[in-house]
Amino acid sequence: MSQKTVVTFGTFDLFHYGHLKILERAAAYGDRLIVGISSDQFNFEKKKKYPVFSEGHRMEIVSAIRYVEGVFLEESFEKKREYLVEHQADVFVMGDDWRGKFDEFKDICEVVYLERTPELSTTEYKSIIRNLLDS
Ligand code: C2G
Numbered sequence: 001m002s003q004k005t006v007v008t009f010g011t012f013d014l015f016h017y018g019h020l021k022i023l024e025r026a027a028a029y030g031d032r033l034i035v036g037i038s039s040d041q042f043n044f045e046k047k048k049k050y051p052v053f054s055e056g057h058r059m060e061i062v063s064a065i066r067y068v069e070g071v072f073l074e075e076s077f078e079k080k081r082e083y084l085v086e087h088q089a090d091v092f093v094m095g096d097d098w099r100g101k102f103d104e105f106k107d108i109c110e111v112v113y114l115e116r117t118p119e120l121s122t123t124e125y126k127s128i129i130r131n132l133l134d135s
Pocket of ligand 1: 012077
């Protein structure tokens, strides 16, 4: 029987517990999990700022997680379909901050939105660190 492939995407900057949990839960949907890491340039285009950790470091960190079989660089929203086909996605998983945004891919794979781990975000951690530095 062929393996069931799960694909997910994200920046995974300042890798934290919420990131770990979504990778663990995404992996449970199939036999192998492939992760598209948003490139530095793609982040700048989306958010007008660069991640703290470089794309090379973010790729290495995520690929070292035991739930992850492989990583690739995600360069734009427009290439999403191409990436899903290339990596033979059976299931496409994203956090529910993206709910409904990727339903157009239901014609080629199952699209699953998982609840985010509450109260954890890179933005929140940045503000905690900023407050520590200010105090
Ligand atoms: N996440 C989570 N719980 C948190 C924080 C994040 O489940 N407390 C999930 C997000 O929902 C996402 C993944 O972790 O599925 C990665 O989060 P980000 O790095 O913030 O990803 P983002 O910048 O939204 O990139 O093409 C889409 C982009 O690549 C998504």
